[in-house]
Amino acid sequence: MNDTPEWLRDGLDHIWLPYTQMKTASLPLGVAATDGARLILEDGRTLIDGCTSWWTACHGYNHAHLADAVRRQLDVMPHVMMGGLANEQAYTLARRLADLLPGDLSRVFLAESGSVSIEVAMKMAVQYWINRGEAGHTKFVCFENSYHGDTLGTMQVGDMDQGMHGTYKDVLPQQHLLRVPIDDESRADFEYFLEQKAAEIAAVMIEPLVQGAGGFKFHDEETLKFIRFETDRHGVLLICDEIMTGFGRTGSMFACEQAGIVPDMMTLSKALTGGTLPLSATISSAQVNEVFLSDDPNTALMHGPTFMGNPLACAAANASLDLFEQEPRLEQVVAIERHMKDALPKAHDIQGVADVRVKGAIGVIELAEMRKLNWLKQRFVDCGVFIRPLKDVIYITPPFTIEQDDLAQLTNAMLQVTSEWSNEFYV
Numbered sequence: 001m002n003d004t005p006e007w008l009r010d011g012l013d014h015i016w017l018p019y020t021q022m023k024t025a026s027l028p029l030g031v032a033a034t035d036g037a038r039l040i041l042e043d044g045r046t047l048i049d050g051c052t053s054w055w056t057a058c059h060g061y062n063h064a065h066l067a068d069a070v071r072r073q074l075d076v077m078p079h080v081m082m083g084g085l086a087n088e089q090a091y092t093l094a095r096r097l098a099d100l101l102p103g104d105l106s107r108v109f110l111a112e113s114g115s116v117s118i119e120v121a122m123k124m125a126v127q128y129w130i131n132r133g134e135a136g137h138t139k140f141v142c143f144e145n146s147y148h149g150d151t152l153g154t155m156q157v158g159d160m161d162q163g164m165h166g167t168y169k170d171v172l173p174q175q176h177l178l179r180v181p182i183d184d185e186s187r188a189d190f191e192y193f194l195e196q197k198a199a200e201i202a203a204v205m206i207e208p209l210v211q212g213a214g215g216f217k218f219h220d221e222e223t224l225k226f227i228r229f230e231t232d233r234h235g236v237l238l239i240c241d242e243i244m245t246g247f248g249r250t251g252s253m254f255a256c257e258q259a260g261i262v263p264d265m266m267t268l269s270k271a272l273t274g275g276t277l278p279l280s281a282t283i284s285s286a287q288v289n290e291v292f293l294s295d296d297p298n299t300a301l302m303h304g305p306t307f308m309g310n311p312l313a314c315a316a317a318n319a320s321l322d323l324f325e326q327e328p329r330l331e332q333v334v335a336i337e338r339h340m341k342d343a344l345p346k347a348h349d350i351q352g353v354a355d356v357r358v359k360g361a362i363g364v365i366e367l368a369e370m371r372k373l374n375w376l377k378q379r380f381v382d383c384g385v386f387i388r389p390l391k392d393v394i395y396i397t398p399p400f401t402i403e404q405d406d407l408a409q410l411t412n413a414m415l416q417v418t419s420e421w422s423n424e425f426y427v
């Protein structure tokens, strides 16, 4: 604890950390500053960040364009409520997102976190049916290995059997958890399920192409197309949760574009502000929105977080969209993908490795089983990188602006540490 800064030592007894058994928690790394792809620790060490702070900092840390936009906005107006008052940044962002998103996804509800945007999508879906006068559409279909957040509503549409929310399962309403329809059998199951249950389903929810926190499981474009086709055929709403996949992470601006599908609702967060400030969006199609319009106040969506449309966060999001327009982000993702597809398959030769996969700027080594998680985390730090294994996967989701040498250091560390782990613990 001698190297530990005072603020960390003194605060540790009072802070409650995420997903952590506080009794046995190891000390987090004190971060003094960030810079590009780097975390600069309080003790002077520098780590290349393989996680981009839970997949947010897509332009790297401290990008001047984002910092300037937030600083400027701070001087003008840090916040005004959205009830009865309008701020330029929020309205501009809504218009820009509508222009950018596929199809008629054009009605933007802003909130502060990914989980809240999912809650809003769930409320919209349920109310869509109520407003149409079609009672009984109260349930959601979600998929094995899915993760959509930690709040009471969002946990229900996550995989509570294999995910981290099993403790809460018995106190929450049960939703329908199906296999992702990736093969003939699971497709037939999905089809049959919708045939039987469409009248009680509010919406199907999926993380398109890559299920993130559930273990970075991939499915292909055909699967997404199939889901859209069947939900259309059975008149069921489709929600694509692009909180992790949105803004280039899987190789296109939005993952659903790769399948050429348009969901009825989409959720965005994380990289929306380039990793600077909390913000999320639930975007519905004009057709879904239409059902909320009437002379009856009761058909309005009753939701309005205090900090929704916060001008600082929206200024950051607008600046982040500028960067996607002005800098070659998607080309950078292609280069990252190319490097990882070249480097990571070597891990197939390591005993204890179950799979290696790469999609866009996501590189994954899946272990047959996770052992010695804390040992792994420490070894990565020893190698000068911040890589945080999750479930049974060692993954990286680097900033798109990462330099080639830094990226190579991340993939080398993945291979080296996995190999050491295998030698130590897998014999």
Ligand SMILES: Cc1ncc(COP(=O)(O)O)c(C=O)c1O
Binding pocket: 054, 113, 114, 115, 116, 118, 147, 148, 149, 150, 207, 212, 213, 241, 242, 243, 244, 245, 269, 270
């Ligand atoms: C796909 C997906 N949905 C929802 C969430 C929840 O977002 P937040 O942590 O901002 O509430 C996450 C967070 O990791 C996510 O990856």
